Amino acid sequence: MMNKKGLYFSLFTFNFLLLFFSCSRLPDVQGKGETFLQGVWNQDSIANQSQLQNYVKHHFKFTCDSFYVDFTTHSKVNYYEEECFNNGVWEEHAKGTYQVRNDTLILVGDFTKSNYKQKVSGCYRNGRYVSSFKVNSWNAEKLELENLSDQTEVKLNLKEKITCVQKAL
Template sequence: MLIVVIVGLSACSRLPDIQGKGEAFLQGVWNQDSVANKEQLQNYTQHKFKFTCDSFYVDFTTHSKVNYYEEECFNNGLWKEYAKGTYQVRNDTLILVGDFTKPNYKQKVSGCYRNGRYITSFKVNSWNAEELKMENLSDQTEVKLNLKEKITCVQKAL
């Protein structure tokens, strides 16, 4: 009977209430400084990512020649969106799962542009200490990011 209790207690262990470490190579602020062939595109989005531990924050700046929104939202074809959440890297795929937010990264439930869940995957094509090249798996666009600031993960309590 004692053996069953010991085995039962050792089979379950409580996970710590602390955020994950994430991937060391991603830690930092990464900007997409340019978009290839942007003059020929009807619309394009530039990204600014911040990866800290297992969390991400992303700012999107969209440029559009076509109005998909009400006039007060279109803003002459230039607008910003924001999202935050957690990420995982599986083999060569970066998976981002989070929510669209307001500029202060608080949850956004209504308003112009997208709201609700933000779920996106990128194929990591290459990376080094200064540059990260990815392909958005939903639309096959290239996202070339440059490291602007290195961050060291300091895990926080959840």
């Protein structure tokens, strides 16, 4: 019969070994991402844009599992202080990582300055950027998304193909 110290030591050893062998170390490189997204994509036009009160054009860059996005907003309505309204045209930027789950593209990152460094204050949005798009269709030169927050179409054209070269984290 085992004494209490021996029983505790055996349980501790068993739990330690179980924990040690059940964990796996994450790789120290970024993920590969989705091959079909790799590249620079531009939204060149928006249907009926002249009749809209406001609209946003997107410019995406997908490289490995990372994304960079530039938004150009055109608005006839001033939502901001006058120095931020900029005659109804302004740019915002974000970067982060993405995942594709089934037919959904999920982007999680932060709003940034134009150089993709963290933005903590100033005009327009700052903080976390989280957005989801349904991938309606894609081929080698076109990508059609639907913004799941407002159901707007985002039709993108491939401007430059990129091959993922994973970088160390």
